[in-house]
Structures are given as structure tokens and as C-alpha cells.
Amino acid sequence: MNRRPLDLVSASLVAALVILALAVEPAALDAQPPPSDTGLGSQDELTLVLEPGQRSLLRLAAPPARGTAALPAAARDAVKTLEDTLRSDLDLSGIFSIQGPAELAAAGIPGDADIDLDLYRSLGNEILLRSDVRSEGEQVVYEGRILDLESGDQILGKRYRGGPDLARRMAHSFADEIVLYFTGRKGVALTSVAFYSDRDGFKELYLMDYDGWNQRRITGHRSTTLSPDWSPDGQEIAYVSYFGGQPGIYRVQLSSGAKSPVVTDGSLNASPAWSPDGSKLAFARSVRGNTEIFVSDLASGTLRRLTDSSGIDTNPAFSPTGREIAFTSSRGGTPQIYVMDAEGANLRRLTFEGDYNDGVAWHPEGDRIAYASRRDGRFRIAITNLVTSETHLLDLGPGNNEQPSWSPDGRRIAFTSDRGGSHQVWLADATGARPIRLTSEGNSWAASWSAYPR
């Protein structure tokens, strides 16, 4: 937990919250009971924009839900899952410092007690997450409220109802609403991450929730399968597999599991990357032993070659607008990141530090790129600001850290690290703070973060 003393910045924030809280519809919670696990409409007015690491964390007290004791066992387990997930989501968001049930109990506040706002405030908290639960038949009903501890006003309230198996989903939905309220951007708790792993023997594609839960295999090619890239609409993943002999590019429809080839002729087709409108794939293709960047128009199947250099050109990525493509090229002697417009013109070099740069990922806002940069023999994640051309390295810890992928809100970064002796997918704040490991079985590589679910 990153607890920091209440400082002037957060004191003024509390003042701002008090004012804003008055503007919030106080009856939001009870306005319209939803028939399912979805929220009670979204809170989409922009309030405060907080960035992880840019200010003190907002201090949140999260006591245990009230009403748990009266629940049947299955519902009680579901509520525990929901509460644990919600606290984890809020912690991962990077904007809260949380006192959960354990910390509150240690401070002498018993669980499931009447709310005494002064007591929570006396521990330095600024806001309170109040949870009430009950069961309706087989379903769990969760009511979550965010209260401003200064005024006692309710800032946000949502009710969710669903079967016990939807506990994590209910938590993610509420967490995203809370993050939206405090940052103006929806949280990423309902997003997913694709990667490839050798945990079952062959290298295959897997999916997991953004927090590492629910890891499941989605290919069974029993070959070598690599390089997932999530389509912008979240419905498909493009990838590379050797099951046809040579490495070819395929796509899998996630709802049906149906796989189909995209480009499979020739000795090498690799590193697929979707255009933001989902109509094209950029990729690397070998032309007589020399890889060049191509684009495939998915509707017509036509290929267009964009580069023509004697060096290696590979690993392309469309900019968020779709107007540019960044990629890796060794045309200058060492692998470096270049950018060109989506038709292949206006080529220029973006990276000048480090003797080996690869794996470019555009920030969702398009103003900066992340990539792996070898420094003193070790790969680190570097960020280059495309406006100022300044580059800095993230301090993500030991080992080689590479293959960055941004969360759709740009506040988190997934990457591959080999610290500890095996390759695993890790997650950290976009500042590089708080790296946590998401995978542990076998080796896992090449996280591709999904867009927001539709």
C-alpha cells in the first residue's frame, strides 16, 4: 500500500470533492434497480483528472460489506470474491491508497459495524467505500456507495445483481465506474490480455483477465503459435502459427473459436498488427530472405508492400489514428524504431539511444511510444515522447523487460520479464511503478491488451 500523508494537494482535492458531490444525483443508487449485473447508467461527467504518480493517492476506507452474515454460504463466498476483486481493481487503478478490512480491524474498527464516518476520517481517509449485500433467490445483490468523509455526502452509488459466478464481473463493473468518476476515464477492469505460453508443451495462445485471473488456452494447433494482436473491436485476435509448416498469419474469432488464414504463402509472415479501424493488418513478410513491411486489406485480401530496404524491416504497429505505422528496421546498422505514413512515405527514424530497439507500442493517445531498448546488455522498456523527442527508461526491476503493451486507458503497461529464470507476463503502472507478475506456469510472452469491451 502506498500510504502518504494528507498534503495540501489532497486537501484541496477533498474540498473539490465536496463541491462536486453536491452536484451528483443523490438518488442514483435507488433510481432504477437493474435487471442484471450491469450498472445503473454511467457517470460520465468529467470531474477530476488524476494520473498515477502525479499526485498523492486518494485515501479510501473499504470496510467489509454489511449483510454478509445473513447470506447463504454460496452467496457469502461470492461476496468475498466480489470484495477482494473490487479492492484489487481499485488498488491496480493506481489512484487510491486503500485501508481494507484487515487494516481497519488492526486500527480497532470492527467489521460489519454501523458506519461512523468520523472514525474512518480519523485514520486519514478521504472517502469511504460502503458495501451492502443481500441475496434474492440464487442471486446476489450488491450495493456500493462512495461517500465523501468530509461532508458525509454520497458521491456515487451503484447496484448490481447477478449469480455468484458473476461476482468478479460485478466488482470490475463497479470499479470501472469509480475510476471513471475520479479520473474522467473509464477503468480497464473489464479488459483482457492475450499472450502465448508453453505451459501445455506447445506454444499456444491464451487469454486472461487484465488482473491475471481466468487464464485459458484458445488455440490447440500443437505447433509453435505466437504474436497475438487483439482486433480493435475485441472480437478477434490475429496471430502467427507454424502449424501449416511455414510461419503464417491467422485470425481467430473469439466468440466461435473459428480460425482462418490471412497470409500463409512464402517463407515468413509474422508480427501482425491491426489497423485501428479493423480493416487492415500490417505485418512482416520475407521477400527472398529479406523481411519487409506489408499491409493486407482484409476484405479484398490484397497485399501491399510498404518498405524496400536491404536491412531487416519488421514488427509494425499502427498509430491510434491509423495514419502512421511505426516498425523496427536495421537499415541504419542496428535495429531501431522508424515511422512512416500508412502508405509507406515520409519515413523517419524515431529512436537514437540504445543499440537494439524493437517492439514498438503506441500509447492510446498517440503522443508517445513504448518499446524494448537494450542498455548495457539488458532490455528495458523505454518511452519516447513523440512531441518532445525525449526518451526515458522505466524502472521495472531486474532482468530483461520487453514486449510492452498499453492498457486502453494508457495508465498501465503489460510486458514480458525474464527475472526469476522464466519468461512471464507482468503488469505495472505506466510510470513503471508497482510491477506485478500475472503468469507463472511455464513461460509466457507477448502480452496484447484488449480494447475496452463493447
Place this chain on the structure above:
Amino acid sequence: MKRISMLLVCTVLVLMLPLVAGCAKKKPMTAAPEEAAPPPPVAQEVTEAPSPTTEGDVQPDPLSEDIQSVNAYVYESGLIGDVYFEFDRYELQAEARNRLQKNAEFMKAHPEFVFSVEGHCDERGTNEYNLALGDRRASAAMAYMADLGVPESAAQTITYGEERPVCTQSNESCWWRNRRAHFVITARR
């Protein structure tokens, strides 16, 4: 079992008939490595070596075995060998060119075999770039052999980047073994 019995036959042949050269299998390059010319086509030797004591137990031509056995045989006998590369490079060193000349000899002498030339990399580069680099290595090896007269139809190239390492430790002796072009017979015409 097959391999053991073959070894037995070989041993017997060596003991009884020192002239038989068919046992290159377990003993490449003993006394004078510089002089050791590539073994002549083995098929002939074997048929030339019917021994009274091994009558009815004729040694099979190792090149007529199943593909997997042939692949093991050509590597063990030194008829075919891997070529190795510097880190992040695909240029052929002198040693690699020597090796490719021998590989080319065999491939030209045995047009019945279809080869795959695999490009591999060590784990230190990035996965995606290494796929491209492996493609370069395989193509560089194939281009050199084409200059020596190996027809394009004799082989196709494939890159595995760092995805199928032969050695998985993180040290130079292991990395070196992974930076290679590897030859695999994939079919017999």
C-alpha cells in the same frame, strides 16, 4: 533395437574386416582430421562388404532408412552439419562456408532428398526481430549453397527465431549453439 543390432554388425565388421569403412557412425575424425575426406557414398561400401560371418545379416543402407534415421545418420556421420553465426549477424564466417561446402556436396550427390534449412537465434534478441534474423540466416546459408550449385528445389528455408532453441541455458556456449542454420531432410523424392 535396430540401432543396437546395427552397432553390433558394425563392430563385428570392424573386428573381422578392417578394410570396411562402413562404421563412420560412431567414430568420426580419429587420427588425421585434416585428411579425413568426407566418407564416400555409403551405399556402395555396404553392398561391397558381405562377410561370410554376417551372411544373411546384411547391413542396410543408412540412407535408405526412414527419414528420421537418415537425419540422425547424416549428422552423426558428418555428411551434414550446422553452421553458426555471430550475435545479431547473418554473415557467413569462414568456418560456416567450409561446412556449407560439405553440406552442398551431399545435397548435390543426393537429389532424392528434400531439405529444410532452418534459421535459429539465441534468446538475447527480441522474439519478433529474431524471426526476421532467423529468416536471414537460413537464406544466407541457402544462397551460398546455391552459388555452389545446389538447386533451389533441393531445400526450402524456414525461420524459427528464438522459438525452438536446441539449448535453453543462459550462457554463451548455449547461445552459440542456438545461433545456427540447421538442416533437416523433410522428404525423399
